[in-house]
Amino acid sequence: MFCFQCQETAKNQGCTVKGMCGKPEETANLQDLLIYALKGIAIYGEKAAELGILDRKWGKFIAEALFSTITNVNWDDERIIGLIKEALKMRESVKDRFLAGYREKKGTAFSGELHDAAVWFADDPAAFKEKAKKVGILATENEDVRSLRELLVIGLKGVAAYADHAAILGFEKDDIYRFMMEALASTTRDLSVDEMVGLVMKCGETAVNTMALLDEANTTAYGHPEITEVNIGVRSNPGILISGHDLKDMEELLKQTDGTGVDVYTHGEMLPANYYPAFKRYGHFAGNYGGSWWHQNEEFESFNGPILMTTNCIIPIKKENTYLNRIFTTGMTGYPGAVHIPDRPAGGAKDFSQMIALARTCKPPTEIETGKIVGGFARNQVLALADKVVAAVKSGAIRRFIVMAGCDGRHKTRTYFTQVAQRLPKDTVILTAGCAKYRYNKLDLGDIGGIPRVLDAGQCNDCYSLAVIALKLKEAFGLNDINELPLSFDVGWYEQKAVAVLLALLFLGVKGIRLGPTLPAFVSPTVLNVLVEKFNIKPITEPEADIEAMMAGR
Numbered sequence: 235m236f237c238f239q240c241q242e243t244a245k246n247q248g249c250t251v252k253g254m255c256g257k258p259e260e261t262a263n264l265q266d267l268l269i270y271a272l273k274g275i276a277i278y279g280e281k282a283a284e285l286g287i288l289d290r291k292w293g294k295f296i297a298e299a300l301f302s303t304i305t306n307v308n309w310d311d312e313r314i315i316g317l318i319k320e321a322l323k324m325r326e327s328v329k330d331r332f333l334a335g336y337r338e339k340k341g342t343a344f345s346g347e348l349h350d351a352a353v354w355f356a357d358d359p360a361a362f363k364e365k366a367k368k369v370g371i372l373a374t375e376n377e378d379v380r381s382l383r384e385l386l387v388i389g390l391k392g393v394a395a396y397a398d399h400a401a402i403l404g405f406e407k408d409d410i411y412r413f414m415m416e417a418l419a420s421t422t423r424d425l426s427v428d429e430m431v432g433l434v435m436k437c438g439e440t441a442v443n444t445m446a447l448l449d450e451a452n453t454t455a456y457g458h459p460e461i462t463e464v465n466i467g468v469r470s471n472p473g474i475l476i477s478g479h480d481l482k483d484m485e486e487l488l489k490q491t492d493g494t495g496v497d498v499y500t501h502g503e504m505l506p507a508n509y510y511p512a513f514k515r516y517g518h519f520a521g522n523y524g525g526s527w528w529h530q531n532e533e534f535e536s537f538n539g540p541i542l543m544t545t546n547c548i549i550p551i552k553k554e555n556t557y558l559n560r561i562f563t564t565g566m567t568g569y570p571g572a573v574h575i576p577d578r579p580a581g582g583a584k585d586f587s588q589m590i591a592l593a594r595t596c597k598p599p600t601e602i603e604t605g606k607i608v609g610g611f612a613r614n615q616v617l618a619l620a621d622k623v624v625a626a627v628k629s630g631a632i633r634r635f636i637v638m639a640g641c642d643g644r645h646k647t648r649t650y651f652t653q654v655a656q657r658l659p660k661d662t663v664i665l666t667a668g669c670a671k672y673r674y675n676k677l678d679l680g681d682i683g684g685i686p687r688v689l690d691a692g693q694c695n696d697c698y699s700l701a702v703i704a705l706k707l708k709e710a711f712g713l714n715d716i717n718e719l720p721l722s723f724d725v726g727w728y729e730q731k732a733v734a735v736l737l738a739l740l741f742l743g744v745k746g747i748r749l750g751p752t753l754p755a756f757v758s759p760t761v762l763n764v765l766v767e768k769f770n771i772k773p774i775t776e777p778e779a780d781i782e783a784m785m786a787g788r
Contacts, residue, residue, distance in 0.1 A: 235262035236372045238755040239388050240305040241643055241728045246755045248371075255305055256550035263366035264314045265303040269387065269418075270369040271321035272296050274351040275328050276418035282332040283412050285339055292328055293411020294401055295320070296418070300394035302566040305729040306527070306547035310568030315359050322355060349422040381758035382430040383421045385733070388756060389437040390417050392734025395479075395545070396444045396695050398566070402482045405451035413440045431764065438741030441734040445698035449613075452481055452510075458614035459509035459692055465521030466676075467604040469497055472596045474589060475523055475537050477501040477530075478544030479693055480565055481510070486583045487542065488516045496593045499523040501533065502547070503669050506692035509610035522607070523599060526642035526672040531555055536600040540589045542575075543567045546729065560596070562589050607675050609690035611665075613699035616689065617706055623685065624710050627720065631682050633661040634720045634785060637704075639697050640670040640735070641728030647751040648673060651726055653777040655679065655688070659785065663687050665703070668694035668735075670726040697735045701742055716743055722784035723747040724774065727754070740769050746788070750774030 238248035240255060252258060279292050299317050302308040329352070336344045351369075356362060374380040397410050413436065420433055453459075474496055476487055484500075484507045491498055497520040500507050505522045507513050524533035527547035534541050534557045541561045548569050551558050564575040564584060578584045616623070626632040636658060638651060655664060655674035664674070664687060671690050679687040691699040708716050725747055727736065733754070739747060746769075753762065753773050765771045774780055 235259040236370055237262045238371070239384075239391075239730055241641070241752060241754070242645060243755045246752050248755060257309070260363065261309060261311055261314065263370065264311055264318065264362065266370040267362055267366035268299055268314060268318050268321060269303060270351050270365075271318050271325065272299055273349070273418045273422055274325040274354070275321060276415040277349060277352040277422060278325065278328040278332045279415040280419040282328060282335060283415065285332070285335045287331055287335045288408055288412065289328075289331070290406055290408065290411060292324065293408075293414055294398075294406070295324055296411070296414050297394040297397040297401065298566055300391050300414075301398050301545075302568075304391050304395060304546055304731070306549060307545065307566055308568040309548065309550070310570055310574075313568045313574075315362060318362055319357060322357070325352070351422055377758045378427070378760045379430070381756060381761040382427070382434060384756045385754075385761065386417055386430070386434050386437055387421060388730045389434065389441065389733045389737045390414060392731035393437065393441050393444050395731055396441070396448045396734070399479060399481070399695070400444065400448040400451040402480065403451035403455050405447050405454075407443070407447055410440060410444050410447070413437075434737065435741055437734070438737030438739075441738035442698070442701070442741060445695050445735075445738065448695050449698050453614070456481060456485070456510040456512035458511075459506065459610040459612040460511055460514070461608065461610040461615055462509045462514065463606040463608055464505065464508040465606055466523070467521070468499075468523065468599040468601045469520050470598050471495055471497045471518070471520075472593050473497040473499050473520060473523075473537065473539045473599050474542060474593050475499050475501050475534070475539065475599075476504050476507075476542045476544065477527070478546065478567070479503050479695070480544035481507060483542065483544040483564060483584065484513060486578075487586055488513060488519060490583075490586050491518060491590055492516060494590055494594065496539075496590055499537075499599065501530070501541075502527045503693050504544070506609060506690070506696065509612070509692065524602065526669040528642065528644045533602065534561065536602055538599055539593045539596040542586070542589060543569070560592065603676075605676075608686055609675070609692070611686075611689035612691045612696055613702040616691075616699075616703050619685070620706065620710060622683070624707070626683055626685060627711075631661060632663055632685070632720075633659065634722065635663050635665055636784060637665045637700055637721065637723045637725065638670060638674070639665065639667040639691075639694070639700060640726040641694070641732045642669040642672050642726065643728040643751075645751045648726065650751060650774055650777055651724075652677075654724060654781060657777055657781055660687070662785075663689060665689050665691065665700050667691040667696040667700055668732070673726075694731050694735060697738070701738070705742075717745050720787075722787075724780065724784065725749050726751065740765075744769070746770045746772070748772055748774050748780060748784075
């Protein structure tokens, strides 16, 4: 195996025996083969699109399958093997549509050369495992070509996750699916550096459009997030803990648990569900339990009831843990030994009855903290306060905004983000989204004239809200460039959705982003130099030094 897609990768170079996340070698290899099979679909899909042939089910499957390869989503080899088989079957279907369309349009059979990804076939898991060893990341020998290809694919995984969430709510765009195929197919061809960089930037553009689509999907279905105080204590009823990002699962779980005597709590990235008006009306929606994903071995244990994993992050269950029989996966998630709740039938809902029945036999959650946290500062709410915010900046009450969005993780140096939050001058406001917020969202950092000093927009995809807010502030101040705002970016990353967000910010022209706790291992020195020269990307250093630089606009 060779995997370097997440921030924790071994020695910040790559995992070669077992993933630092816990991913076994065989699982990593199978995921590489799944991506290889998706490239085969993309080769034919791109050619078909040139003929005006596009079927959304191709793009939707690519999005789902790419999503399954994101860090801490799917640990179940059997399900990955099933996806490979499905990908090869779909590739043949797309090929047939392309060949028929080509003959109809050109009057002759297609005779062009095709990459191995478009022609290789097997249906035996043993053959999959052998093929997987030959098609991984290191199959691209040139370090800089490998770096640009993987930067594109890794960013594409984040785009795929957001596209999948939007599609579940009935929102799809052909342009997004078309780019997924264009991007994957491009990695099978020899391109110039400029062409590869251009595709990376187009991935950033597609990330912006996909996050906008998901924002539209979420707010159409559930209303605009509202400023909300969220309970972080527990009640006396048994409960179900829901983690991940899928709001459709949240909706259906709340409906099916209503009146059962079972409370529902969010965990990790599902915290922002507490901000949506459609969910707040449920009296048994009890609040949030615990913190970010990497605490789950302790927090899932003490919760005592069933846990529903709708997306990442699932981490390996330790020998001393006893909750395997209480963890349920759904969607693209999977874990060996856990019950998987199937997808909803057309026009129907997922069936959570087994989990609800189990919850009613469990003890209530063990209390691990008390109090409330405030969130819901997505674009609609902040823009409603725009006059107040602009006045506070003009008066000097707010001197600078610091975007500290992104991911949390286990890396010890992530205490940096807590220290920055604690030490920032009291005339600064932190804008956040994603699980990075857990490093400081329970600190008492006060407010500025009634404006809290930590404004949580929501999940990682709600970085779109932060971008909209920044662009509206640029207009309000009559500026020509987003980089002229009193705004600095101090971003934490862990997995591939954060990479999509980073590429989106670069596409929007944001410069001077600080990124940590380490720079991505998949960015080669040469590619890093390009990013530094064009966008002034820089690593985090020490809290005091970075605060001083940010306050000076550097």
